[in-house]
Amino acid sequence: MRALVKTAPGIGMELVDVPIPAIGGRDVLIRVHHAGVCGTDLHIWEWDAWASGRLKPPVVIGHEFAGEVVELGDHVRREGLFAVGDLVTAEGHIICGDCVPCRTGNGHLCVRTQIIGVDRDGAFADYIAMPASNVMSLGGVPTDIGAIMDPAGNAVHTVLEGGEVPGSTVLVLGCGPIGCFAVGVARAAGASLVVASDFNPVRRALAIQMGAHHVFDPATDDVVARIRDLTGGLGVDLVCEMSGHPAGHAQAFAAARPGGRINMLGTPSRTTEVDFARDVIFKGLTLYGVTGRRMYTTWIQMRRLLASGQFDPRPVITHRFPLERIADAIGVIKDGTAGKVILEVAG
Amino acid sequence: MRALVKTAPGIGMELVDVPIPAIGGRDVLIRVHHAGVCGTDLHIWEWDAWASGRLKPPVVIGHEFAGEVVELGDHVRREGLFAVGDLVTAEGHIICGDCVPCRTGNGHLCVRTQIIGVDRDGAFADYIAMPASNVMSLGGVPTDIGAIMDPAGNAVHTVLEGGEVPGSTVLVLGCGPIGCFAVGVARAAGASLVVASDFNPVRRALAIQMGAHHVFDPATDDVVARIRDLTGGLGVDLVCEMSGHPAGHAQAFAAARPGGRINMLGTPSRTTEVDFARDVIFKGLTLYGVTGRRMYTTWIQMRRLLASGQFDPRPVITHRFPLERIADAIGVIKDGTAGKVILEVAG
């Protein structure tokens, strides 16, 4: 089969021919229809410090995908968990199930997590083998949408953690694909005011398409002052920090209302100076670090939000390429002109 | 001023002339624009066992209203809490602030609650005096909508308690005005499936207008079987029990999913036989009894849902009468042809 493989240390990926993966008794083999290209894949392409420290080539890249079940392991068939022909997506974090986080409802924080496309072979290929316990039926969601349920799930996790979105005020800092998804999820979940902020006008336009009531450009707008205006001076109930930048953190602390919450997903590449007295303690704030998706509460919420049409991520999907045009896919992500980029693998 | 008063034990109310109420230092005087007629007012009109045991005539009736601030107590003026001309509504439960429930976030369960229009003079009158702490600015919501924020708040409390509505499945049993409001609130709060049930076709039609995905008639539909069909056999995440009837309770228990929740607002007039083993313990259900509105979290959520346009209760308002036509207002409630009935008092 075809697969995009990091064959050796260094920049780029190669489209090569590799064997179709074998499956174990608890696995299913999935014919990949669509796959999503993630910022992580850009890091891997670029072979940055993180990537070169973690990946052991050769590895098939890609962790966001959806497709069709084509073969079942013995246990899966016996238990009737899936059938050949089922359209599915999958959680790309393979977890141990035995550590304390796994056994106490925090599987997304498993101490032995392996990520497909990073620690083991991934989804930028014609086929992928996945443990059935990681696989989710699409329930009517098409595979091009299914292919982005991993990052959409990041947004669902970020927006819904804390549980008080209906009737609340939400600020989304950073309008990359996950930020834009967060705007749509916040609207779908009943937020009464959703404000988004990004330097990039393409991304601000996407945020508006996803339902943001207001978008700001931090280069020219005083985001915190505007938030105060919009909230009677109080600040927002929830900040979704998607920028991963110290300036975003500073805005988050200043824009959150007393007793509010900051859910942080954007991964900073450096440290931030925090005035804990002024910004956390005296404000009574709650901060929460978002890793992946709650397994599988987030997936089930997300599937319902997608299948019901409440949350429509399609405006964010700006580019579609075949597998062999991975360089173009990486290019549009790198130059900031893209929302979400999808690889059309089959079908 | 004019006021609808239960002047003496017995059926009915009288429109009589009474003095404009005096206000204390922490009170405001409100010119009533609109008032809502509640099932409770019907009980008072009919002078049933509950009413005759609780009310001490003469009492001005009515607890749902909105209007304009026309006079301020000293403390209110000094603190700038309200200004003459503000459009406002108010929580009708006057609480002590000193009991353990009041001091631990459960003011709606205050052991010394006094209800306007029941335990003290109410709102079916040209003017009402209210403690400023009970008064809420309308924030742009018009007074005819403001007049029904009391029952709409019952719906908000019922739907949002438990905190996991976005992406969830909700069954509303009983489509009186509060049930219909609950349908709209559940949709506004991001429920992915909202099903409602009532014997009355007028009410089912209102539930559809409020956004129910499906409505059932328990006389002809097997509600529980239909719920199972719609939820893959699992049952719904949340049942809002608005019927107050043992048959509704039975449906609620059967239709809730394992680990689900039943929030009960409908007040039964008799007992229900419950199979706690089958229906609560083995299903791991949570039941919650809804009294009033959380003070004032519910009000703030509700004002935002109304002001943003996410939740539009207007389809439920089927009748409007002037104060002197209270008998007609009571009549349409009694004969089941009404949704919500409003008295147009001024303006």
Added chain:
Amino acid sequence: MRALVKTAPGIGMELVDVPIPAIGGRDVLIRVHHAGVCGTDLHIWEWDAWASGRLKPPVVIGHEFAGEVVELGDHVRREGLFAVGDLVTAEGHIICGDCVPCRTGNGHLCVRTQIIGVDRDGAFADYIAMPASNVMSLGGVPTDIGAIMDPAGNAVHTVLEGGEVPGSTVLVLGCGPIGCFAVGVARAAGASLVVASDFNPVRRALAIQMGAHHVFDPATDDVVARIRDLTGGLGVDLVCEMSGHPAGHAQAFAAARPGGRINMLGTPSRTTEVDFARDVIFKGLTLYGVTGRRMYTTWIQMRRLLASGQFDPRPVITHRFPLERIADAIGVIKDGTAGKVILEVAG
């Protein structure tokens, strides 16, 4: 090996010789040291309606146990999950891992639960095969205590659900073994007032040994009045309903404070008349049905409470018998003279 087997429909169990069970790749084989005898085992012995409707003889009985790992499946060895010689206990509910409850943190409500000693072979035997995912290291807890972590876990689940025990007031209705454990857990978890109630003086004495501040006899004490006296008229924060009796339910509703919580574990054999208006809605109560143990949050909490010495269940263990004296074990449970009864299988 020896095993107590329900060999055919009817009263009793037989101690017979059966093969040591074979294990799969994800299983461990455990040499049973101690096993607990549960009320469920009494139902099975008596072959009552529930038992005859559910069990398919022959079945090895027993679901509470602890012992020593003597053999590892391939996957277990490869992953290093357990080692031969480890002292362990196990959750007796074998769950599917694939249904919605399993995938959303409610594995204890799995729709395909199989219980050892009921639906498949159990622990009243020299050896038992268990999936490794159900097995818990004892972490220094001895096997006679480990053998009762199943019912002690019921108590932990009942007491801790809701999360506000420290500094709270707790009423335990019914002082069978799990009720007595609940008393001890409530004390260990920082309840400031723990009151217990039972008709049986032996059980009341055990409840005192477990730390109850007060015990009442419902035959002679007005439990609700006494609770009011002890709580300044307010009622208790939490009722643990362990009696499974309509009279217990009535006391629970009356004794809970406004806004309080009733966690129900006692399984009634018949229905209860409930006045939902007075007892649930106007009081703003929360009810929660307790099934099994949260997997595995409850187990980890329990192991720590036991290993630290905070919670010492030993006073409740009143009788110990060898496997062949199962009839005596059943006898002391039946006649009400026992707390918890343990079978000494090996060691």
Added chain:
Amino acid sequence: MRALVKTAPGIGMELVDVPIPAIGGRDVLIRVHHAGVCGTDLHIWEWDAWASGRLKPPVVIGHEFAGEVVELGDHVRREGLFAVGDLVTAEGHIICGDCVPCRTGNGHLCVRTQIIGVDRDGAFADYIAMPASNVMSLGGVPTDIGAIMDPAGNAVHTVLEGGEVPGSTVLVLGCGPIGCFAVGVARAAGASLVVASDFNPVRRALAIQMGAHHVFDPATDDVVARIRDLTGGLGVDLVCEMSGHPAGHAQAFAAARPGGRINMLGTPSRTTEVDFARDVIFKGLTLYGVTGRRMYTTWIQMRRLLASGQFDPRPVITHRFPLERIADAIGVIKDGTAGKVILEVAG
């Protein structure tokens, strides 16, 4: 009456004669028996940047106290809220009751908070006037203990926020008086492992007296490595950050388990560099900033923990002085030889 007054900008306080304060209709006048000296009072004594920016002399100092009710406002008498002779303490944050935080269960974050002894006259005096809504009956707790319920309440808030202390593992960083109280509260609330850390041997000794299972000296112990040893490599469930120091923050992040919680009370005087990616996001941590005490849930929990004897703060009280020896009280706090210091005002 006598009062310790910051009469003018600059170091120190003066014991002067001032009039007994007048009370309004909703106030009570309290004869102060005991008062606690807080780090805040040291800042005020020293007239540091914070103090000189906030206080407007003359102000009577002191915000921790307990005493006897000697006079009632009209409203208080009419409602029977308190009686002359009641022994009471009081929350020193006077809140507005009207802002959004006040109206949504976050009164401790009121945007108009006034603190006694800082923004208005305080408790280092023979008498203090307090709004009845801030006053708490001692319920049998003696006034010397009642005088420290303000800082003990900080500890209760810090330890119990998050709600999962029973059976958990807790690290207290910083063993000043509130840290030592936190150790005692964590033990009372059922934590299975309580570890404390401080450079000061006097404070470590107090932490042991309060029940810490282990105390570490960050000068010589690798606190994070020791925590890993004690928790099977996982880290603790809850860190109570009482040090207010960047080094404490670093230990908190490293010592918390994946999915764990850091409740921060120690007020830093400078910023901290935070690696949000490594320390918050990838660990899935929750941080919470602790301001004051939840009004009045914290007070009610605390009164029960004190009255039941579960939490005994007395070992932390190392010094007692009469009002006129305030300089000595400040001195022992400043030189680090004190735990909690109490002023004996009357009785």
